[in-house]
Amino acid sequence: MPLQLLPASAAAFAPRASSVNVVMSSKVEPWLTQTLKRINRVKRPLNSVSQHQRCLTETLSSSSAIWTLTSLMIQKAPDADLRKDSNPLIEALFNYQLLHIEAYIVHVDMVLRNEVAFKLTPDSIESLIEYHKDIHCVDISANTYPWSEKDMQVRKIHEEFIQAINKFVYRTHVSALEGLEEDGAGELLCGKSEEVKNNLMGMFHPLLPPLPRIIDVVRPQPLLPSSPVGANWWSQPSVSSSVAAPVDSWRVVPSSPSTTSSVDPNSVWANMGLNEMQLPSPTPSYSRPYTTAGWAWSSPQVSAPIPSLPLPSMLAQQPCGIGMGYGGFGWDRYQEYATTM
Template sequence: MPPQLLPASAAAFAPRASSVNVVLGSKIEPWLTQTLKRINRVKRPLNSVPQHQRCLTETLSSTNAIWTLASLMLPKYPDSELRTDSNTIVEAIPSYEFIFLEAYIVHVDMVLRNEVAFKLTPDTIEALIEHHKDVFLIDAKAASYDWPEKEQHAKKLHDGFVQAINKYVFRTHVSALEGLEEEGVGELLCGRSEEVKNSIMGLLNKPLLPPPPKIVDVIRQPPLLPSSPIGAIWSQTIHSPGVPTPVDSWRVLPSSPAVTSTSVDSNTPIWSSMTMHEIELPSPIPSYSQPYSSAGMFYSSPMVTSPIPALPLPSMLAAHCGINMGYGGFGWDRYQEYATTM
């Protein structure tokens, strides 16, 4: 893209230059020649590029060379002070006014960008600044809720508009010079006025917004490193999934039914004196753990059990066995009595 060349007179708060910067190409367009012949009362020779450039420069540099870019109908007073009437025409006449956006040409380029640049006149800039301060800003503050720094934000919004409207330069195609009239005055044609109107209204109607909520930084707990004391404490209580949790030796059930504990009566079943919370089943061993071994569960002293009682020998039982020995009080000596009754 070619560089955007603008003279110093197009800068913000810069005064109007005594001469307009005009750059023409090596070939003059026929429409420019016809326009210059139409606006000049005195016949001037237009047979070369320097003659066209001299004529156009003198015409646009005149103090009367003011262009009307567009017109805006804006309210004179804030909404709270506007007159209300059933007749819209009667209501609009005293309450609204027209502000004509007038400008002068600061740059004509028919070589690089084929454009013409307009800058608003000081009177137009002053009228827009007063409207923004006395009307728009009051309506904006009334339409928004109150917060501690509302006045400061309103002042900042107005200062931003002052800067923006002084920097505003309307740039359009060089064919806009077809609207040139005598003494350098002119009017934008082909719908270019709508572009100016939309641009100015966009600068005027910037809303007054409250500041965004402050973001509170969440302080997160730093991760525990293996070298920290807290991490060491937790590391001591964590058991490997391959090693079963150690249990007390007295809570382990005997592996043989013949072996009984010393604290359980021989006539009472072993399961009746044991509550549910005393029965602890080992947790299931993962498939990737080592083969199960009951030796790893006994790390304390060996379990104390009562000695196995001595069983009587067959020879000892033979001395007591006889015909008088029976079941339930019925001996073999009365077998004949039972047999005859049956």
């Protein structure tokens, strides 16, 4: 890529030079000759490269050689101060205005890059800076939430715009000189003004507020569907220490009618004496023992497994009398005593 050279007059804050830097090639294009003949009121000889260079330099160096690069439709006031009307035409007339962006040529290169360079006039730069400060900065500040460094950030954006607009140089192909008019003035053709507009509007940066801080919110652990409301979810259920004392399996007769057993009832009652058998009167119903533990939920009491024995109702076919025992009559002589009773 060839080195891009610009004169000192193209630098930021540099005043306009008294003469434009024009570099001609060894061959002059026919369109350039026709353009110079069209704009010159006094006919001048254009028979050589040096004559074309001299004529073009004098024309572009004139103080009246001001080009209109583009026109911007800008607001007259911030959004909060705009006039509201049901007629959009009245709103446009009172709230908007056209700002013509003017520039002058600082460099013409027909050898290395075939381009022409434009620099904005001081009046256009001042108008853009004023619009950026009084309208653009006010709007972007009003449209964002406040934070500690907001005003500083707005001032920084404005200072960066001042530097950028003073450094702005628009470069385009040298064929743009076909729009040259009398006294060196001109206008960009072939849609180049839209390109200038996009470049200028790209300098109006938005105000980006800082990202909000992420705060860790401690949320309670959700209760399971089976957990009671208000229970301490993290507490471990305490196992009651009141475990029933172990008892002999032959002394306990379960009261549940649905309990089945595989033990032969004849063998149980045949080996048991009268004085050893203890039949409880009504079997007490099961009740949960009273505990002084807290009102918190606790798991059911754990008790020792109770072996299942035959119920008296299961032995209804073999009622026992008062004389049952090993020394008297037993189960084998039940039929004899039953007939005499």
